[in-house]
Amino acid sequence: MANVSVAAEWQLLYNRYYRKPELYQMPWKHVDLARNKVAAAPFGGPLAVIRDDSKIVQLHGESALRKLRLFSSSGQLLADTVWRNPGGRLIGMSWTDDHTLVCIVQDGTVYRYDVHAHLIEPNLSLGKECFESNVADCAFWGNGVVCITEANQLFCIADFKNPNAVKLADPGIVEPPRCMAVIEPQYTVSGNVEVLLSVGDGGEEDAAVLAVEEDGVQRLGGEMLRGPLQKMVVSRDGKWLASFTHDGRLLVTTSDLTDVIIERECEVRELCCELDWKLKFEM
Template identity: 65%
Template sequence: MANVSVAAEWQLLGDRYYRKPELYHPMRWKHIDLSRNKVASAPFGGPIALIRDDSKIVQLYSESALRKLRLFNSAGLPLSDVVWKNPGGRLIGLSWTDDHTLVCIVQDGTVYRYNVHAELLEPNLSILGQDYFDENIVDCVFWGNGVVCVTETSKVFAVTDFKTNSTRAVVRLADPPMMEGEMELELPHCVAVIEPQYTLSGNVEVLLAIGDGVVMVEEDEVQALPVPPGDGPLQKMVVSGNGRFVAAFTHDSRLAVYSTRFEKIFEYQCEDDKKGMLCVLLFELIGLICDENVEFTIGNYMGFIEQSALPPEQLAWCGLDSVLLYWDDVLLMVGPSDQPVSYLYDEPIVLIPECDGVRILSNTSMEFLQLVPNSTVSIFKIGSTSPAALLYDALDHFDRRSAKADENLRLIRSSLPEAVEACVDAAGHEFDVSRQRTLVRAASYGQAFCR
């Protein structure tokens, strides 16, 4: 049988396996505490930017009182740094664009851009402009090459493409409605963005949790969305990578997953002997339609977390099959099953969503949490008798000069092409070099017997 120790590292969530391989340990940087910094990491293993968080009171120890913007590669190796002297007030947020330009937005709406050498790129862009010079930005949400900003008076602005670096890319969106009995607009509890490539209009759509409801804001339209009674106010929201679902943390410590239009609500709970069937059905529905609501009650599983009534510090999708919630010291992975998976950390972490999982950055390591690919499961799952598992096992017998290798090949002769393909696919998803090499050898070994 295939190596049992491989599957021993997996965690089962519902009927699917997840793994969390360590990409880098230890990180190459020194004396870094993520909890003291604002952090931005480029996707696909790109550079990491750190700058001391000026919204926190921190002890400086031996470091300079002058803040530095520091850039590292994904292993923590220093690339460059520069002293932060930019005017405009407090740094609200920073993020990397698709072309690895670091975008920094300060309180007065000025956008500062840096390359990977920490060189300031001119000219700077002003989001608020002269018309709103007396406003301040209080929140921003980035996507790809754009950002959505919310001011202290609940005005919403969007930069559709930082590549143009022109005020023509700045769009003032429609104002959210004023709540009944209020003299001024209420600041949203949280903000989420549906990227333009996933909307029917081709323009960015912004979800604002205001009061007990959610409104969708576009350039010339505001639409109230039908949030289920009792769910609001929503404390945190995040849109899935395909733009079809919204994960939200409710005021009473529940995680709810809706369609982006909050339509055709389904409440879901695995129970009794139907659990497995319902989990499979739900995952199939998620792949086919985009208008269901799935609710996971997590309060029962979080008795050990004293602050479970508080919203998580970070909320992120792990692929399209599960949602991650991070509180201090605890990372919870929730899917459509009766038991979530929890990971304990004794240091702060930052969740970096990717298209096929989530990178987990800590002071000392970089990990990658992902759904185990089907090809890998077919080979390494304990007790697997799939053709790919038998081919991998046959190579082991061949290396030990055992006749069992020929016996395995005879058993899977009609399925050898599929077994070879599975080994190649699993090798492409593998992070361990020696295991990857063995999988390629198994594919080559099987290929020699294919007709």
């Protein structure tokens, strides 16, 4: 086999070079991430894996019963349990800061599990309106979540230790947003969660990001965007917004979309990988 140049492993991003070496292989078997929903706890914590019920998948001899499986970050099975929870399709799941796994289903019911895959009672609810409208998507942060319904209304649980669902301001949109991101309450001026919604049908004139809080909606972006955003991720300190544009650009801006920090052509029109903030940008 021909030797591969070490320099070819490094990629320039802004003014830094990065590479992603494989440190070790995961010992788990028959885990295809493309066929599963996966939630990874921060700081090398456990991984939660469950078959994605929104996809048609071939079972390859495995049981038709869906299992929620918890692994260590190195791929060792910690615990598993059969998923028998009612409420419709699993919309999203995430780990809280105290390593509680939070799972939200279509009717707005919130199921919680500990690291041993034991269900924590009682179950929570996002309220009657979520139950009637169905949850379409959700975005998590440390100990909270924001959900958007099929009627494009936003609901928030700011702290699962005090799980009161609050309805945010009406974003006033008819079509669902292209993507959603959250700025945590500790990084906003108001001290409340701020939800970013990418809206627009593809044209430059109507493309924008709506910043939705409990008390109002603000339109951000303007001419900077040159079209709708397909994916957004907020940095962990709430200062930066990384996004993938409709025309194949990687765009890094301030979280209020007033200044562009990085703009790079990716030479692709479809987002084929998830943006993340494991890379540290030193401005």
